Amino acid sequence: MSNDLIDAIANLEEDKAIAIVRKKIEDGETAFDIVEQCRKGVEIVGKRYSEGKYYLSDLIMSEAILKEVMTIIEPHFPKNGTESYNGIKVIMGTIEGDIHDLGKNIVTYLLRSSGYCVYDLGVDVPPEKFIETIKQTGAKIVGVCVLLNFCIGYVKELVDLLEETGLREKVTIVVGGYPVDEQVKEYTGVDYVTNDAVRGLEIFDQITALCGNGHD
Amino acid sequence: MRKQPEELYAERVKRFKDTIELKETDRVVVAPLFQFFPVFHAGYTVKDVMYDFSKAYNAAKETILEFDPDMCIGPLAYPGKALELLKYKLLKWPGHGVKDDKSYQFVEDEYMRSDDYDHFLDDPSDFMFRKYLPRVCGALEPLTMTTSAHDATWLGLFSYVAMFGQPGVINALEALTKAGQEFLAWYGSLGKFNMEMKELGYPNMVGGFAFAPFDVIGDTMRGTTGIMLDMYRQPDKLLKAIEKVTPWTIETAINSAKAAGNPVVMFALHKGADGFLSPEQYETFYWPSLKKVMLALIDEGLVPFIYSEGEYTTRLELLADVPKGKVIYHFERVDIYKAKEILGGIACLTGNVPNNLLYTGTPEDVKDYCRELIDVWGKGGGFILDAAAVIDEAKAENIKAMIDFTKEYGVYK
Numbered sequence: 001m002s003n004d005l006i007d008a009i010a011n012l013e014e015d016k017a018i019a020i021v022r023k024k025i026e027d028g029e030t031a032f033d034i035v036e037q038c039r040k041g042v043e044i045v046g047k048r049y050s051e052g053k054y055y056l057s058d059l060i061m062s063e064a065i066l067k068e069v070m071t072i073i074e075p076h077f078p079k080n081g082t083e084s085y086n087g088i089k090v091i092m093g094t095i096e097g098d099i100h101d102l103g104k105n106i107v108t109y110l111l112r113s114s115g116y117c118v119y120d121l122g123v124d125v126p127p128e129k130f131i132e133t134i135k136q137t138g139a140k141i142v143g144v145c146v147l148l149n150f151c152i153g154y155v156k157e158l159v160d161l162l163e164e165t166g167l168r169e170k171v172t173i174v175v176g177g178y179p180v181d182e183q184v185k186e187y188t189g190v191d192y193v194t195n196d197a198v199r200g201l202e203i204f205d206q207i208t209a210l211c212g213n214g215h216d
Numbered sequence: 217m218r219k220q221p222e223e224l225y226a227e228r229v230k231r232f233k234d235t236i237e238l239k240e241t242d243r244v245v246v247a248p249l250f251q252f253f254p255v256f257h258a259g260y261t262v263k264d265v266m267y268d269f270s271k272a273y274n275a276a277k278e279t280i281l282e283f284d285p286d287m288c289i290g291p292l293a294y295p296g297k298a299l300e301l302l303k304y305k306l307l308k309w310p311g312h313g314v315k316d317d318k319s320y321q322f323v324e325d326e327y328m329r330s331d332d333y334d335h336f337l338d339d340p341s342d343f344m345f346r347k348y349l350p351r352v353c354g355a356l357e358p359l360t361m362t363t364s365a366h367d368a369t370w371l372g373l374f375s376y377v378a379m380f381g382q383p384g385v386i387n388a389l390e391a392l393t394k395a396g397q398e399f400l401a402w403y404g405s406l407g408k409f410n411m412e413m414k415e416l417g418y419p420n421m422v423g424g425f426a427f428a429p430f431d432v433i434g435d436t437m438r439g440t441t442g443i444m445l446d447m448y449r450q451p452d453k454l455l456k457a458i459e460k461v462t463p464w465t466i467e468t469a470i471n472s473a474k475a476a477g478n479p480v481v482m483f484a485l486h487k488g489a490d491g492f493l494s495p496e497q498y499e500t501f502y503w504p505s506l507k508k509v510m511l512a513l514i515d516e517g518l519v520p521f522i523y524s525e526g527e528y529t530t531r532l533e534l535l536a537d538v539p540k541g542k543v544i545y546h547f548e549r550v551d552i553y554k555a556k557e558i559l560g561g562i563a564c565l566t567g568n569v570p571n572n573l574l575y576t577g578t579p580e581d582v583k584d585y586c587r588e589l590i591d592v593w594g595k596g597g598g599f600i601l602d603a604a605a606v607i608d609e610a611k612a613e614n615i616k617a618m619i620d621f622t623k624e625y626g627v628y629k
Contacts, residue, residue: 012448056492060444 005034009041010048012058014065017041021069030084031076032113038069039106039197063102070109078115086115088208089139091130093121095158097151103176103197104145110201111143127158131165140170141207143200144190146177156188172207176200221417228286229419232600236519236564237541240597244590244626246619247287247421247566251606252319253615254279255293261317263310266296269405276409280418285619287421288413290406292606294320298398301391303354306436319608327351328437330446333453337460339364352436355391358384410476422521423478426469429458429505434487443487447497454501462505466512473518480544481513482521489526503534514542523567524548525605532558541598548604552592565593566600569618574603574610579617583625586618590626601626 005024008017024034045062048054078084092108094101101123111118119137121129130142146155155175162168173190180193192207194200219227234241255265258275265272272291280288296309308314308321327348328336336343342364350357361382368376379385410420427435433454434443446454469481487493488502510520522535523546535545536558545559546567555565569585577585586601593599601622607615 014448055494055497056440057444057447057494057497060441061448064441064445 005037006041006044009038009062009065009069010044012045012061012065014061014068017065017069018072021072025073025076030113031073031078032110034073035070035109035113036198038066039110042066042102042106059102063105066102066105066109070105073109073113077112080117084115086208087117088115088141088204089117089119089137090141090143090204091119091121091133091137091139092143092145093125093130094123094145094147095151096124096126096154098146098148099123100145100147100177103147103178104143106197107143107145107176107200110197111204114201114205116204127154127161130158131161131167134162134167134171140172140211141204142171142173143204144173144175146175146180149179152179152184152188155184155190159189172211174200174203174207221415224417225414225419228417232287232419232421235598235600236544238561238564238596238598240628243628244594244622245286245600246602246622246626247285247289247600248283248602248615248618249289249421249606250276250279251292252608253610254291256317256609257612261310262293262319263296263316265291265293266309269295269402273405273409277413277416280413281416283615283619285418288418289421290409295398295402298395298402301355301395301398303391305352305354324439326439326442328433328442330438330442330450333450333457337453337456339366340460342366348437353391355395356388358382358388361385410478420476420478422480422482423476424469424472424474424481424518426465426472426481426483426509428483428485428488428502429462429465429509430488430502431484431486432461432465433457440487447493447501451501458501458505462508465505465509469509469513470516470518473513479518480521481518482523483509485522485524486526488531489524490528490530492526495530498531499534503531507537510538510543514539519544522546524550529554535559536562538563544600546602552589556592556595560593560596560598564598564600566602567604568593569601569603571603571605571607571610574607574614574618577611577614579613582614582617583621586621587625590622594626597628 005017005020008020021034042062045054045058049059080087090111092104092111094104104123108118108120119133119139121133133139134142144155144158146152159168159173162171172192174192174194175184175188175190176194176197178195180195182193185193192203194203231241231245235245252262254275255262255272257279260271260275265275272293276288276291294307294309296311299307299309300312306323308323310316310318314321332343332347335347346359346362346364350360361384362379363376365376380389413420430443434440438446443454473479473481488498493502510522513520519542521544525548527549528547529551532550532555540562543563545563545565547555547565548567550568552568559565568589569582573581573585589601590599601618
């Protein structure tokens, strides 16, 4: 795998990144591989930000590049009826009170490019909205993104609400985000926690292998 | 003998003026910028004072009389009825998205879109009237049904005026006149407040309000995301827009200071904080126009009161490039030693007492913090003691400690 796309994204070169993505698609690289390179580029941006080399403006630009690039790749995600489409339904959303969407978007892109059927509820999603979507779609996996510590309470609220509505046993909840750890898992009562997108994808694949249900 | 209010007023104005000019005075000025503290202290909610100017007025006045700082600040509660009439979208306020006892929340969006630059640069008033106002005020949405006034010549005038006869436009104009009356009453109340406080011996800390040109575009037009992306995607247009609004900012600042009869113009700085822009971006997009505005105001005999929000340590060297004794720099968070080292002898310093300390700390904690700040920033003059940000929630005993302690410890021997 060459580093040209990773570097273009890491260096915030929008036009270059777009041109490379178009070329890769032409050359037959899989959507998943391209998304994975984008993720690596964005990861470098995050690292440079935490080292004080990049600023908020750079983070915003990297996110905009990612969105642009994804509009080009999205038509090439595995489609229903093709071999690489597994159709497993996943509900994704950033929890109430929190409007961070980069992490959620990256995981959503990774999942879609791996053949999952993702219902993206966006950011600042109240627990009730998750419940409603579970009922509507019959999805068995829920991915919740949380970045702000004070929003972790809403994740617990979601779990409590699942218990109350009798849905808890039917769904697996994966929580992703910077502040989450085993303690958060215990406190909220969710099934999995991770602060790494790739590990997140592994968890989704693992759940699917274990349960193998919830798809079209 | 107890001093008369007029004597106290003159004394306070002189102390304030000398402090700005970096002359050593009898003591450090203490001037907390209150926002909703007086309201909560009086037992009111934010909603109460947004819908009843007299409550806002009395709360602000009572707080000044009770705590006796050197300077006062007018009631900073926006008129709720006017915002309602306009269906104003830039804020959430009590009854409109936030609880009755909570301060406003700013609603950011791209009210000016990325492809609006040409319209804005070509014909800004037309853009504001027919695109911007309808987007930020729900009640003014029908103004999109009007046509541009540059067609209003000869027979074109007939068809231009005809657009104002449409029922939707009539409603919009009605909302505009009613909201206008509300704002006039509100400004009247603020003017009356200044007069009464002057009679009671308290000068107002702030005359006019204006914004840094970059923030004019970034805060309420393009939004944070929009303006950040413009720096990469259309830097020339952004720079042209900043250049365009710079003389307007100067005009607004001068007019508002003149209307208030007070030379201090406050600029709340938002998007240039440390971490937001790279040093190169700050030097290219943010600082040159702000500096131009500051120098123009200084030329007019006015005092730029630069109220930085967020951390500002990495910008200090640039801020030092202004004439001596003409500017007030307010910091929320900054390395206080570096700030004194770089700006001491150039500009008056203020701010920095953490608002959470005023809310959760004890009077002793507050005194300890103020002592250090007076020792560092007060040395040799040019220092006004104030909280890091406008004061909402705070313990009354901490406000009292901050003011009384400064008067006692901040004396120049």
